[in-house]
Structure formats: structure tokens, C-alpha cells
Amino acid sequence: MGSKITPHVVAVPLPAQGHISPLLHLCQALASHGSILITFVNTEANQDSIKEMLGDGVEGIRFETFPGLEAAYHGLDLTQLENRQIFYRAILDMEAPVERLLREKIIAKGPPVSCIVSELFPWMRDLAARIGVPSVYFWPTSAACVLLDFSIPLLLERGDIPPETSDPDSVIDFIPGIDSLSIKDIPSSLLTSTPEGLERRSRIFSRNKEAACIFLNTVEELERKVVAAIQELLRPAKFLTIGPLLPSSFLSDHPADENTVSAEGVWKEDMHCLSWLDEREPRSVLYVSFGSMATLKANQIQELALGLESSGQPFLWVMRPNLVSESEAPNFCEDFVVRTKSQGLVISWAPQLQVLKHPSVGGFLTHCGWNSTLEAVCSGVPLLCWPCFAEQHLNCKIIVDDWKVGLSFFRGSCHGVASKEVVHQVIRRLMVEDPGKEIRKRAIELRNEIRSTVTEGGSSDRNLSAFVDLISKRLV
Numbered sequence: 001m002g003s004k005i006t007p008h009v010v011a012v013p014l015p016a017q018g019h020i021s022p023l024l025h026l027c028q029a030l031a032s033h034g035s036i037l038i039t040f041v042n043t044e045a046n047q048d049s050i051k052e053m054l055g056d057g058v059e060g061i062r063f064e065t066f067p068g069l070e071a072a073y074h075g076l077d078l079t080q081l082e083n084r085q086i087f088y089r090a091i092l093d094m095e096a097p098v099e100r101l102l103r104e105k106i107i108a109k110g111p112p113v114s115c116i117v118s119e120l121f122p123w124m125r126d127l128a129a130r131i132g133v134p135s136v137y138f139w140p141t142s143a144a145c146v147l148l149d150f151s152i153p154l155l156l157e158r159g160d161i162p163p164e165t166s167d168p169d170s171v172i173d174f175i176p177g178i179d180s181l182s183i184k185d186i187p188s189s190l191l192t193s194t195p196e197g198l199e200r201r202s203r204i205f206s207r208n209k210e211a212a213c214i215f216l217n218t219v220e221e222l223e224r225k226v227v228a229a230i231q232e233l234l235r236p237a238k239f240l241t242i243g244p245l246l247p248s249s250f251l252s253d254h255p256a257d258e259n260t261v262s263a264e265g266v267w268k269e270d271m272h273c274l275s276w277l278d279e280r281e282p283r284s285v286l287y288v289s290f291g292s293m294a295t296l297k298a299n300q301i302q303e304l305a306l307g308l309e310s311s312g313q314p315f316l317w318v319m320r321p322n323l324v325s326e327s328e329a330p331n332f333c334e335d336f337v338v339r340t341k342s343q344g345l346v347i348s349w350a351p352q353l354q355v356l357k358h359p360s361v362g363g364f365l366t367h368c369g370w371n372s373t374l375e376a377v378c379s380g381v382p383l384l385c386w387p388c389f390a391e392q393h394l395n396c397k398i399i400v401d402d403w404k405v406g407l408s409f410f411r412g413s414c415h416g417v418a419s420k421e422v423v424h425q426v427i428r429r430l431m432v433e434d435p436g437k438e439i440r441k442r443a444i445e446l447r448n449e450i451r452s453t454v455t456e457g458g459s460s461d462r463n464l465s466a467f468v469d470l471i472s473k474r475l476v
Contacts (some may be wrong), residue, residue: 001045002027006035006036006037006111006407006472007034007036007037007112007115007471007472008036008037008038008040008110008111008112008113008114009027009037009038009114009115009116009117009471010038010039010041010102010113010115010116010117011024011026011027011028011038011039011040011041011116011117011118011253012041012098012116012117012119012121013040013041013042013048013088013118013119014091014121014325015042015043015069015091015118015295016087016292016293017046017095018140018292018293018369018370018371019119019140019399020042020046020050020445021078021371022140022217022245022371023040023119023138023140023245023303024040024050024058024061025245025246025247026117026215026245027040027058027061027117027136027243028058028060028247028468029242029245029464030063030464030468031058031060031249032060032205033061033464033468034468034469034472035338035464036060036464036468036470037060037062037111038060038061038062039059039061039062039064039106040062040063040064041063041064041065041066041098041106041252042063042064042065043065043066043067043069044066044067045474047051047063047254049138050134051263055298061205062100062266064105064106064257065098065101065322066094066098066100067095067097069090069093075118076343078403081114082187084192088359091121091122091124093277094121094123095121095123095127096299098127099127099131099181101132101392101431101470102127102131102281103131107131110284113131113133114133114134114214114471114474114476115133115134115135115136115212115213115376115471115476116128116133116134116135117136117137117138117402118135118136118137119137119138119139119140120137120139120205120207120208122204123205123214124126124137126211126213128139133346134211134212134213134476135210135211135212136212136213136214136215136476137208137211137213137215138214138216138217139214139215139216139217140217140245140370140371141169141216141217141218141225141391142218142223142226142370142391142394142395142398143216143218143223143227143230143241144223144226144394144398145215145370145391145394145395146176146230147175147177147178147226147229147230147233148175148178148186148187148190148204148394149190149205150205150208150230151162151175151200152190152198152199152202152205153202154174155172155190156195156198156199156202156225157389158174160172160183160186160190160195161186161190161191161193161198162191162193162195162198169182169183170182170183170451171183172186175229176226176229176232177225177226177227177229177230177279178226178229179354181397182397182411183353183447184393184411185393185394185396185397185411186393186394187390187391187393187394188389188390188391188393188418189201189390196363204333207238208216208234208237208393209234209236210237211239212237212238212476213237213238213240213467213470213476214234214237214238214239215242215467216230216239216240216242216243217241217242217243217244217245217370217374218241218243218244218304219241219243219244219345219450219453219459219460220241220453220460221449221450221453221459222403222446222449223451226241227241231272232295236468236469238476240464240467241459241463242463242464242467243374243458243460244375244376244378244454244455245355245374246373246374246375248454249449250357250375250378251378252352254425257345257432268348269349269350269351270347270348270349270350270351271272271392272347273316273345273347273350273351273355274351274354274355274364276316276464277346277358277360277361278356278360280360281314281360281414282359282360282362283359283360283361283440284314284360284362284431285313285314285315285358285360285361285362285363286308286314286315286361286362286363286364286384286427287315287316287317287350287356287363287364287365288308288316288318288364288365288379289317289318289350289352289364289365289372290318290319290366290367290386290388291367291368291369291372292319292364292386294319294323294367294369294389294392295322295323295324295325295388296325296388297324297326297417298324298326298332299323299417300416300417301323301324301332301333302332302420303417303419303420303423304315304386304418304420304423305332305333305336305420306420307418307419307420307421307422307423307424307425307427308340308344308423308424308427309336309339309340309343310420310424311423311424311427311428312316312343312426313343313427313431314344315343315344315345315430315432316344316345316347316350316361317336317345317347318347318348318349318350319333319346319347319348320348320349321348322400333346338360353375355361356375356376356379356381357379359428361379362381362382362431362440363381363382363383363384363427363430363431363436364376364382364383364384364463365383365384365386366383366385366386366426367386367387367388367392368383368385368387368389368392368393368395368396368399369390369392369395370388370395373395373398373399373462374450375444377403377443377446377447377450378447378450379428379447380440380443380444380446380448381408381443382405382406382407382430382436382440383399383405383406383408383445384406384408384426384427384430385399385406385407385408385409386408386409386410386416386418387402387408387416390433391410396408396411397411402460403442403446404442405439405442405443405446406430406439406441407426407429407430407435407439408422408426409422409426410422413451414437414465433438
């Protein structure tokens, strides 16, 4: 056995808002589990954006930056394939500045680096090998999403992807760990890629077995069969579920306070909405947010807004400036805000964790991003699913069919549209009618189950402690 040392972990997130926060929460959790120095590497622009959130800093974590690449992808509608390709090229361009920062500043400053924790950048394994440190991969998605990426060769062989070769109504029931899945619920990255792109993605994922360790932001008890299937695929690599990666204060039974860190902390939050919520009835408000990257078409937002208005349900809607992807919709949105000012509140960004824990919130209309999904289930708040792109349709399926803590407006389209009548009916069904009572009861049960995993001795707590012990003894 090696002697105990003070480990030095370098963390490199994907340069997007929904990816920075969970890795930062992972770093905070690692720091709380032992004597560890963590260097968090961020682009200059993204680091500037989270300075207010960080305040005086985070104990045990120091921050280093490299010149930003945001100009290449800032404001892009990532539901579009060509924009995702631009974003992918920007990720490839990160390799040189990250390596330069590692060699010239982080390694030179010391102490010696124990490992690099990052998402699955195509170049990270080779970079880590060049500087002589182990690489640890971090996946901020569900286990089911990861398992589908590992199953690309099988899906290609059977003709289920790409979509032009498959039956859109066919069912995938041949992947160990996944009982049944519609083609329409597959992540859009698998449905919009070329065969060559899928094969390249598969080769990248096959390198996971070379990692010293792999983290997954999920809970073993939520996806037990899928987690077991991934563990079998990845042997002998160490595979650890360590979710939900959220502030410890948020995972307690106490009401959220003003010091709770938002999971999307790089946006300026409108704190006034909390006092507005204080004046609403318990569990009466529908919170509406599509995260930081998803966009809606003009027809989508009009049907959604009209259905929400006709439902009569109090609402808090996060309508960020770039939510609508067409120029004609803003005028409609302005009229909607004026018409519904006695029914709801429209803001540009919310302190989401505090909103979800507020007793007035009774439902969350969401794009089904994984961060938002975990935040909702950890709050015991049922969901209304309006998935937009990426793995959000898969998450919708998990929420509705597997966990039974939500309802969906539609399934299986990157630009799905629910009519105002359907929007009205689904909102009433969750917030007012009998089906919502059972869904809310199940949401509370799931919340309690998840919270137990991060308390002392829970599955996620044990896995984090095991990793800290491994790097302290130089076994990773």
C-alpha cells in the first residue's frame, strides 16, 4: 500500500453552463471528504461569469483559466446539427490551451497532479498520458444515456441508427440493462449523426475502459439495472455513481436559504421572484424553465403560452432573452406578459434551487435536462416534460415511464409542438386533478430515496470516500 499524500486533482469541465456546475459540485464534495487540493480549470469568460456565485471562493479549490473560446459558440441554437458541430470544433480547440496551462502554470506551481477529472474530451486521454497523470472521466448524464453510447455498434448493426435506416415506431429491447425504449426516445446526437460520425463517437467512448476511474452523476438506486450493465462493460475500470451533485444545503429538509448556490450560477438571477412566491398558495405555482441552452420555435412558445394562460394556473416562467429562436415571437411574448400579469410572473433567470424548494411550487415544466431533472426529484417536485434536444427525450421517458414522477406533452421530436388545448389539459391534470396527487406522492418517495444516498454511509457517499482513499494512497 502506498503512503498517504495530499492529492491534487485538476478538474476540466465542458465549457457550457449546464456542465460547469455539476463538476464544481463534485469538486466541492471531494474537498469535503478529505484533505485534497483541487484546481478547477475554466475559460476566462465562464470564470468571470461565476465569480459572483463563488463569492470569496471555495475552500480547497483554486481556479485557473485559459483564453475563452465562447466567441465560436456563444448564443448558438444547439438543437441544430450544424451548430452542434461548431460547438464540437470549439471543444477540439481546447486541447492546446489546456495543455499549455497544465504544463506552464499548474504543474510548474505544484503540488504534483494526482489525476485529471474531466468529461470525455476526445483528446483528454492522450493529453493526460503526455504529461504522465491518470485520467478520470466524469459523465454529467443519466446512466441510460451512457449505456446507449456504449451500444452504438449494436444499434448500427441492427439498423436502428441512423434514423433513415430504421422504423421510427420500432422498440429497442435488446440492450442489457434497458427493458424497453422507443427509437423516438434515443438522444438526438445518435439520431442526427452520420454513420461515420457514430463510428467516431463509438471509438471515443470505447476509450473509457482506459480511464483510471469513471464518475457518473446519477444515483445507483435510481438506475440499478443500467448501472450494473455499465459496470460489466467497463471492467476493470473503476465505475462510481456519485450523484446527485448538488449543494448539501439543498439536499436537506430545511427551506432553501439565500446562500444556496444555483446549479446554473453563471446567469444573473432575479431574486425578487422568491418574495412573489411567498404570496402564493402552497403547491399552486407551476415553475417553467427551459434551462440555459434549449430554444423554442415561435409556434411552440405560442401554443405553450396560450395553454398556460387558459389553464388559469399561477406560474413563474423563466423566459431568458434567447429562448425563442425566431424574430417574430418576442412581440407575442411581450403581449403575453402584459395579459397574464395577475396570473404569473415572467423573469429572465431564476435561482432555480431555491424556487424548487419553495412551498408554493407544485410542478416544474422543464426541458428535461439532467441537472434540472435531478434538482426536481431531489425537491420532490413533479415534472411536466417538454424535451428539446440532446438526451432530453430519453430523460423524459425515464421521468414518465420509469420513475412515474411526471407527465409529457409529446414524445419523440426535436421540435415537438403541443397544441394549446393539450398544454391546458396536461397542466390541469398534474396541478389540479387526481392523477397529479399520485404523481406528487411518488415524487416525495423518490426524493427521500435519493437523499439517503448522499448521507453518511449512502451509496454515493461511500463511492466518494472510496475515491478519496484511492488517490490519497496513489492507487489511481
